Amino acid sequence: MKKAPLYNIGKIALLLMALLLLTACPEKKPTKPDVVIDTGTIAGRVLGDERAALEGVTVSVGTNSTLTDSEGQFILPGVEVGSHVLVNFAKEGYIGNQKNAVVSKGRTSYLENSLRTPITRTFASTIGSELKEGVNTITIPADAFVKPDGSSFIGNVLAEYRFYDPTRLVDLNAFPGTYSGI
Template identity: 30%
Template sequence: MLGMTLTGCGSSRDSSSSVEPSEVMVERSISALIQSAQGVALADVEMSVAGQVVKTDSNGLAKFKVNLPKSATSVVVRLTRAGFIHQSVVVAVKDLDHITANLLMVKQTVNVAKIEDAQVIESIYSQAKITIPANAFVLPNGQPATGAVTVEFSPWDIQSSDLNAMPANGKWLLYFHL
C-alpha cells in the first residue's frame, strides 16, 4: 500500500464550508486523539472541520466546538502535520463526537519538475512505483495542473506498526493538494 501527498500549484479550498445565509446552524462538540503509527501522541496536528482549524496538544488531543448547518449529514475532516502523510475523511455528523486517527511518517520526498508530463516515480522503499499519465491532475477550475510539485512517499508495511496508520482502518482518504 502506498501513501502519497502532492504539494504544488492550485487551491485547497474547502468546498464543504459554504453555508446558505438562511441555514440554521447547530453547535457540535468534537474530541480527537491523533497518534503516529507507533501509537505516539502527535502534537501540532492541524485539524480542519467545516472551515474551523485547531491543533492537537502535546498529548495528541483536541477538543473544540464547531457550528454546522442543521441539515448537514457529513463533513470533511482534514489532518495535516509536517513530516506526515496528510489525511482527509468524510465523517457522518452523528460520529463527530470522538475522532481517532494514526498518521504515517513521510519516508521519502521527490521533486517533480512538470506534473503535467507522463512519468513513473519510484520509491526507494518496497519497490513502490507510481505511474502518472500526462495531465492526470486537474485543478478545481477544471484546468490541468502544471509545474513543479513535491511527492511524498510512504509505502505502508502491513506487517509492521505502519498498519496502525492505514487510513483509519480503510475509512481515511489520502489528501492530494495541488
C-alpha cells in the same frame, strides 16, 4: 374676490405638513429572525508513526480549526450538523489526510486518525530510481520527467511517498471511512 381667512391658511399648512411627515416616515420592515445553525462537536486523537501521540496537528472543518495537544487529543466545537462532515488533518512534515464524521446536534463525535512521515528520496532525473517500502516498489524510469514544453527535465528529483497498508493497525486509521459491516 374674497380673501381666504387667515385661520384656513394655517389649517391647510398644518395638513400639508402632516402629509409630508407621513410620507417621509420610513416603511417599517419586518425583522428576520437570527438563523440558528445546529452544531455538534468532534473530538479525538491523532497518532503518528508507530502509534505515538502527535502534537500540533491542525484539525479543521471548513474555517473552524484546532490543534492537537501533547497527547494527540483535540476538541473541535461548533461543527455544523451533517452525516458526512469532512475533517482535514495536516501537520508540516507529515502526509495529511481526511476523514468523514457524523455530527449530531449537541453531541460529540469521536475520531481517531494517523499521520505518517513520508519517505523521501532524491535522485537524478536522467538515471531514474526505485522507491521501496517493505514489499512495495515504485519504479521511475530514466528521463521520465518532462517540462511543460515537452522537453526532458534534467536535474535532481525529490520524491516523497508513503504506502498505507490496511492490514497493519498502525496504518488503518489513515484511511477514510468507518470500516463497519452489516
